[in-house]
Amino acid sequence: MFTTYEEAIGWIHSRLRLGIKPGLQRMEWMMEKLNHPERRLKVIHIGGTNGKGSTLAYIHSILEAEGIMVGTFTSPYIEQFNERITLGGKPISDNDIVQLVNDIYPLAVELEGSELGEPSEFEIITTMAIHYFAHIEPVDIALFEVGLGGRLDSTNVLHPLLSIITNIGLDHTAILGDTIEKIASEKAGIIKTGTPIITGVKQDEAVAVIEKTAKEKHAKVYQANKQFQAEHIVSTEVGEAFSFHNTFSQRDYLEISMPGVHQVENASLALMAIDFLNQYFSFVISEESIGKGLKSTYWPGRFERVATSPLTILDGAHNEEGMTALCNELEKRYQDRDIYFIFAALQDKPLQGMIQKMEDCAKAITFVTFEFPRAAKAEELSAISQKHQHSVTADWQAAIKETKATMRANDVLVITGSLYFISEVKRFLAHQ
Numbered sequence: 015m016f017t018t019y020e021e022a023i024g025w026i027h028s029r030l031r032l033g034i035k036p037g038l039q040r041m042e043w044m045m046e047k048l049n050h051p052e053r054r055l056k057v058i059h060i061g062g063t064n065g066k067g068s069t070l071a072y073i074h075s076i077l078e079a080e081g082i083m084v085g086t087f088t089s090p091y092i093e094q095f096n097e098r099i100t101l102g103g104k105p106i107s108d109n110d111i112v113q114l115v116n117d118i119y120p121l122a123v124e125l126e127g128s129e130l131g132e133p134s135e136f137e138i139i140t141t142m143a144i145h146y147f148a149h150i151e152p153v154d155i156a157l158f159e160v161g162l163g164g165r166l167d168s169t170n171v172l173h174p175l176l177s178i179i180t181n182i183g184l185d186h187t188a189i190l191g192d193t194i195e196k197i198a199s200e201k202a203g204i205i206k207t208g209t210p211i212i213t214g215v216k217q218d219e220a221v222a223v224i225e226k227t228a229k230e231k232h233a234k235v236y237q238a239n240k241q242f243q244a245e246h247i248v249s250t251e252v253g254e255a256f257s258f259h260n261t262f263s264q265r266d267y268l269e270i271s272m273p274g275v276h277q278v279e280n281a282s283l284a285l286m287a288i289d290f291l292n293q294y295f296s297f298v299i300s301e302e303s304i305g306k307g308l309k310s311t312y313w314p315g316r317f318e319r320v321a322t323s324p325l326t327i328l329d330g331a332h333n334e335e336g337m338t339a340l341c342n343e344l345e346k347r348y349q350d351r352d353i354y355f356i357f358a359a360l361q362d363k364p365l366q367g368m369i370q371k372m373e374d375c376a377k378a379i380t381f382v383t384f385e386f387p388r389a390a391k392a393e394e395l396s397a398i399s400q401k402h403q404h405s406v407t408a409d410w411q412a413a414i415k416e417t418k419a420t421m422r423a424n425d426v427l428v429i430t431g432s433l434y435f436i437s438e439v440k441r442f443l444a445h446q
Contacts, residue, residue, distance in 0.1 A: 015119075016116055016119070017112070018112070019108035019109075019111055019112055021112075022111050022112045022115035022116075025119070026095075026115065027135065029122075029132075029133070029134055029135035029138055030135050030387070034134065034136070034162065035133075035134040036162075036166035037166050038166065038168070038171055039130050040130050040133045040137055041133075041137055041140065041141065041168045041170075042171060043121075043125065044118070044133065044137075045144070045171055047121050047124075048117075048141070048144075048145055048149070051144045051147075051148030051149055052144050052171050052172050052173060053173060054152075055144065055147055055148055055153075055156050055172065055173075056154070056155045056156065056175055056295075057155070057157070057158055057174040057175060058070075058073060058155065058175060058176055058177070058178065058287060059158050059160070059170075059172055059174040059176075059177045059178070059204050060157065060158065060159050060160065060177075060180070061159075061160035061177070061178070061180070061204045062160075062179050062181050062182070062201060062214070062215075063180070063182055063183035063197070063201075063333065064181055064183060064333065064336050064339070065181060065279065065283075066088075066159045066160065066180055067088055067159060067313055067316070068280040068313050069178060069280045069283045069284050070086060070088060071313040072270075072280060072284030073157055073284045073287055073288065074086055074103070074157055075307040075310055075311040075312075076284065076288055076299060076303055076304050076307030076308065077154075077299065077303075077307070078102070078103055079302075079303035079306045079307035080298075080300065080303040082155065082297070083102055083154045083155075084101075084103070084153060084154065084157060085099070085101050085143070085146070085147040085151070085153035085155075086156070086157045086159075087139075087140065087143040087157070087158045087169070088100075089139075089161055091437065092314040092436065092437045092440055093314070093437065093444075095111075096108070096110075096111060098139055098143070099139075099143045099146060101147075101153065106151075110146065110150070110151075113150070114145065114146055114150075115142070117142075118138055118141055118142055118145070121133075121141075122138060134168075136161050136168055137168045140161070140168040141168075143156075144172070155291075155297075160201075162190075163197075163200040163201065164179075164202065164203040164204040165199070165200050165201075165203020165204070166200075166203070167203075169204075170203065170204055173206060173209075174209055175209070176211070176287060177204050177205055177206065177209055177211045177212070178211070178212045178213065178287060179202065179204070179211065179212075180213075180279075181214050181215055181216065181279075181335070182194055182198045182201060182215050182220040183333055183334065183335040184197065194217050194220050195222075195223055198217075198219070198220035198224060199227075202224050202227040203227075205224070205227050205231050205233050206231060207231045207232060208231070209231075209233050210233060210235075210236060210290065211228055211233050211235050212236045212287055212290070213237050213238065214237075214279050214280075214283050215238075216238075236260075236286055236290075238279065238282060238283070241260060241286075242258070243260070243282075244256050244282035245257045245258075246275050249273065252271050253269060253270045253271040253272055253273055253277070253309075254269070254270050254272075254273065254274065254275065254277060255268065256268055256270075256278045258285050260286060260289060262289040262290075262293050263285075265285075265301075265304075268281070268285075268308055269305075269308065269309050270308050270309065271312070272311060272312070272313065272316060272317065273343055273347065274317060274339055274342075274343045275339075275342070281311075285308075288304060314328075314436075314440065315328050315330040315433055315436040315437070315440065316329060317343060320440070323423060324418060324421045324423060324425050324426065324427050325348075325425075326426075326429065327344075327426065327428045328430070328436050328439060329428065329436070330430070330432070330436045331368070331430045331431065332359065332431060332432050332433055333363055333364060333368065334371065337367075337368045337371040337430070338371050340430060341371050341372065341374060341375040344375055344428065348426050351424055351425055351426050352377035352425045353376055353377055353426045353427075353428055354376070354377055354379075354380075354427050354428070355372055355378070355379045355428050355429075355430060356379075356382055356410065356414060356427070356428070356429045356430070357372060357380070357381055357395065357429075357430055357431045358381075358382045358384050358389065358392075358410060358431045358432055358435040359389075359390050359395065359431040359432050360388045361388050361389070361390045361394070363390075363432075365390065365398055366398050368431075369395065369398050369399050370400070372430075373400060373401040376401065377403070378403045378404060378417075379401060379403070380404065380405045380406070380407060380413045380417055381393075381395035381396045381399070381404060381405070381407075382406075382407055382408065382409070382410035382413050383410070384432075384434070384435050384438050385438075386432070386435070389435075391408075393406060410435075410438075410439070411442055414427075414442075414443075
């Protein structure tokens, strides 16, 4: 048995050595041993390549504004491990983590001696969240973010009220496939029989995969720009204004406080989900709560302004689509300023495309690395770059200080790449 938080977290992280273990057999076995907590939950299941966390955050903020008790499961964490599982907008306590690990540990030991093999870190954490929301602190509704893919992701043991697929991009291609169709097929794996699917997917080939899967599962599809529409009105000082309508509602002016047209798209998915809860699942969510929730939504590491002199932005643009959205927003808001990048990424990302996008809007780039098993070395990133004005250092903390020292007051510093890197940077900056 574990008696301290440090012991419990140490055991969870020790599972990282097992890597990614796609498949649902171990999860199904643990669910049965725990008396099927997944069947007790009202869940919204959120998958996609980008925007999962932001979409979840909008839904959570609206529901919380209405006084509904919400549990969330997300990854990765930014500042503290406990953020992976939140209750009422707050990370669960250290004592909760210890209790959950003590509940799950015997199952992991039993699995280790079986033909199924021991569970991975992500399987353990997913099981902890499901068990917590069902048996320890029951919630009105739980929001679960897919970890990787969908079809074989450990969260796919859930039976949701509705599912959301935000978008499709070429990410994790070594595991999910190297074409939009293959990746869409994995993401569409979260579609359940008779369960509606809300999606912001744009590519025709991805839409075709989702529609085919939904038809086979007798699941109704609500697609952005078809069954619901959001129209961008104007960029505000801190975010965006837009209108939204579907068959259930017409909202002429809404505001969000996270910048970017892509955030309007994420918010529209959340609004469609909220309208669906109101219409079909007897939730009563007022327009006042919708407006308040949208405007107060915050998600760390997404175009997050963390300093003003110079303006410093953290953004977890961890694939090509994310980097495109980041650069578009920078060019829209700061086209008259010089932009300096500090960039670190994982080896298995589409690095060439990401770096090329970054080069198009950067005054200068510093490539760095950080402590993480799959982190690319700074020299590897530098070798890809075609930009003359770039530098390389293994010490990202020194890079931040040195870059700031060379910048003018009106310049912009953007620290971007892996969300795991952003997590390290955020903790570092908090103590400066």
